[in-house]
Amino acid sequence: MAAPPQLRALLVAVNALLRKRRYHAALAVLKGFRNGAVYGAKIRAPHALVMTFLFRNGSLQEKLWAILQATYMHSWNLAWFVFTYKGLRALQSRIQGKTYPAHAFLAAFLGGILVFGENNNINSQINMYLLSRVLFALGRLAVEKGYIPEPRWNPFPLLTAVVWGLVLWLFEYHRSTLQPSLQSSMTYLYEDSNVWHGISDFLIYNKSRPSN
Numbered sequence: 001m002a003a004p005p006q007l008r009a010l011l012v013a014v015n016a017l018l019r020k021r022r023y024h025a026a027l028a029v030l031k032g033f034r035n036g037a038v039y040g041a042k043i044r045a046p047h048a049l050v051m052t053f054l055f056r057n058g059s060l061q062e063k064l065w066a067i068l069q070a071t072y073m074h075s076w077n078l079a080w081f082v083f084t085y086k087g088l089r090a091l092q093s094r095i096q097g098k099t100y101p102a103h104a105f106l107a108a109f110l111g112g113i114l115v116f117g118e119n120n121n122i123n124s125q126i127n128m129y130l131l132s133r134v135l136f137a138l139g140r141l142a143v144e145k146g147y148i149p150e151p152r153w154n155p156f157p158l159l160t161a162v163v164w165g166l167v168l169w170l171f172e173y174h175r176s177t178l179q180p181s182l183q184s185s186m187t188y189l190y191e192d193s194n195v196w197h198g199i200s201d202f203l204i205y206n207k208s209r210p211s212n
Contacts, residue, residue, distance in 0.1 A: 026090070028086055028090070029083055029086045029090065030083075030089045032083055032085075032086045035081070037076070038075075038079060038083040040077065040079060044075065046069065048066070048071055051181060052066050054188070055181075070121075070122060077115050077116060077122065077123065080115050081115040083106050084111040084114060084115060085107045086107075088103075088107035088111065089104065089107045093126045121179075121180065124179060125181065168186075168188075170184070192207065
């Protein structure tokens with residue numbers, strides 16, 4: 001079935017507008033908001049689904065509501081951050097007439113404070129995710145720029161050993177310093193595996209189900 005003439009005319013006008021270079025910066029900000037919302041939902045929904053059903057107590061309705069809340073917050077925050085970052089970069093470039101490397105840092109710095117500045121579980125997970133990758137990238141950049149010599153041997157096994165040694169030491173003796181989600185995961189792995197009463201909670205279930 002063919003689209004009505006009015007709708008076809010509207011689509012032609014919209015596509016013509018989207019192709020105009022003079023509006024590219026503003027439209028890129030809007031599409032950035034869209035991409036942030038979609039990507040945030042794609043990343044958070046499966047993670048929240050698994051973590052909620054593995055570790056969270058409550059009714060099915062409460063679990064589904066928790067998944068929706070986490071997905072919405074991640075999607076909304078990421079959408080607004082991309083919108084803020086791209087908008088501030090475009091504004092700086094317009095004011096100064098060209099783009100400078102400092103624009104990226106300043107725009108993201110302000111966007112981070114405005115969008116991810118609240119200390120909650122979602123923002124904390126996102127920041128921790130980025131922190132590990134930033135540290136890796138800064139190490140590689142320091143080698144590329146010649147600030148530190150390139151290692152003559154592969155440092156990854158040593159890094160792995162230190163990371164795992166520290167996280168298990170913290171879990172065993174300073175557990176409250178770890179993120180709640182990491183505490184839950186490690187409790188499941190290292191403490192729940194110490195307890196069983198029969199074959200059902202040894203192989204089938206993590207914990208025995210209460211008898212009726």
